[in-house]
Amino acid sequence: MLRQIEGSRAVAETVALCRPEVVCAYPISPQTHIIEALGAMVKSGSLTPCEFINVESEFAAMSVSIGASAAGARAYTATASQGLLFMLEAVYNAAGLGLPIVMTLANRAIGAPINIWNDHSDAMAVRDSGWIQLFAETNQEASDLHIQAFRLAEELSVPVMVCMDGFILTHAVEGIDVPEQSVVDAFLPPYEPRQVLDPADPVSIGAMVGPEAFEEVRYLAHLRQLDALERIPSLAEAFAEAVGRPSGGLLHAYRTADAETIVVALGSVLGTIKDAVDARREAGERIGVVGITAFRPFPGDAVRAALSGARRVVVVEKAFSIGFGGVLSTDVAMATHGGPGSLRTVIAGLGGRPITRRSLEVMLVAAGQDQLPPLTFLDLDHAIVERERGRMTRTRRSGPSAENILRDLGTVASRIG
């Protein structure tokens, strides 16, 4: 049944249906509504048995999850941005230990400059940690992915991060269907750990591993991610059968059948991109979209197949590797090497900068005319950058750049949108 609810609310209700046994919470915008809702459910008794633990940091949130998961409990937490970086050591540790923790990442920019709005810098920063990373395009998908995430994590003993765009999804109210408990119970069996701290059968977990075995342990983690590439589509099929709607999978292709140009992206911006693509289609361009749901493991074969007919690929990214360029673009380039003609990277939406349909269309027109440079920063205000560059050239003590740029801009709020 569709209800008009906030994305965070839907995720919280869905996570509760997955019967987590330990939920740790440390507040960070824009993840707060999820953990607040779960806290209320535990405190009121509607989510039981479950321990809701208000921890003192994100580092503790992931650490408590590690302990709970190693002791055989289904563990969940949520974070964003600085919080993810603060728990980074434990994020790697959870994956290294093979603990099937599920975490929502309410994607948000990373400071400095401090910024609470959405981009994908946080998710990209933990790209190599060994977590499975699934990106939701809509709130319905964000909600549904959590059910699949618990099953995927536990089947493979690999932690799974469900990435949903901060504010754009977490705080958006729209029609979302949260399944019945019985549907989720039928899809998601109880957690049966592969390793557990049990006095009846003592094991040592987390021992020192030297050069004699480290590479094998790491390679095994890689193989489990490759297993996930097989498991993710089959879980999506099973989910569609159980719940009655498609959700998840490795990627979603949209109007790509005869497309010469294909736009690739992650997350909620795909909605706007599809609108822009529809407009270009009406103008006669053969253009389509590939939305990648599974970013780690990266579905290289599926991406190559989806892009095989395209002459141009434009990767729109809400993050970038400073000093190099696109992150997702690199993966797409690796997957399609020797394949389609040109690959262009468009960095957009950093720190919550709105990605408008109009800007996308202008960019796509240029792309269609093969006039897009290899690396584009969408809607970048070059004049303001040059002004600060000039200041830095003229004066040694030019001061903090972010503050200088804000001063140059004047009242910035009116410019957003």
Added chain:
Amino acid sequence: MTTHPVRFYQVGSFAAGNRLLDDDQRSVQADPNRSNSLDSGHRACQGCGEALGARYALDAAMRATHGQLVAVNATGCLEVFSTPYPETSWRIPWLHSLFGNAPAVATGVAAAMKVKGRRDVRVVAQAGDGGTVDIGLGCLSGMFERNDDVLFICYDNEAYMNTGVQRSGATPPAARTATTEAVGPEPGNVFGQGKDLPRIAMAHDIAYVATATVADLHDLEQKVERAMELRGARYIHILVPCPLGWGSDPSATIRVARLAKETGLFPVFEAENGVVTSASPIRRRTPVEAYLSIQRRYAHLFGEHPHTEVIARLQAIADKNIETYGLLDDEAKQATPEGIDE
């Protein structure tokens, strides 16, 4: 801790022999059926105080919980010397995650046991002084504040020994470490404000806080057993000499620990709900020189030009502890200050 009227202690050590005690008061280690939680064959250095302390503490906890125990370990010597696979020394379920998160990991284990209805399974988290007073302090304070059902044990050897004897927040003034070298006009560690973790733990009003040394292992066992009688957050801080880092003879580990207590430099006490309930009295007051001079980390204080003023400042710390905790009972007050002859 319940005080024991038996005074038939051995000269010098003041330790009461097991044979003089009733069966139920004999040490856990004297029991042939002890659990050997940390089994032999590990790679600790000769004379390692931490290995000794951990063995006694965990076996006592195992007896107190009827074998229903899970241990969480911070990164450090204890973790490294006990687990190079396939030679783990742990005969209890044991988890190592990271350096600074053992208290939080233990919270997670305790939460899992609670939610699964296994309240009989108890959790001990353990770390060295670096993992406790420095990098782990945030998680530890959080665990205390939430009053999670975890006994946290700090094995304090007063520096980062696993990485090669660098200074920690628990390194005492004047001590030489690899990052507080015995050079310059004020050799060794600075006289700072200290970071008194037992008192910081007490400030959280948790159910139980105790200090102990590996010189009185019976006292240590009794404190662990007392801790396991209680629920909620509990803390035991054990002084464990490190022959390598302290420059003491491996055969002198017990003696060094005993002198730390007998000088007053390391007060041995216990507290419940934030209030000190007992202190182990000094039997024979001993000047700090007796403790300092047998450790090479203090060698720069002695020799041809002894730093008498530095030694006096260290003596003042000991004197303050003696006063704060009332460490001199009537018997000791009448005894003449002197070194322990062994």
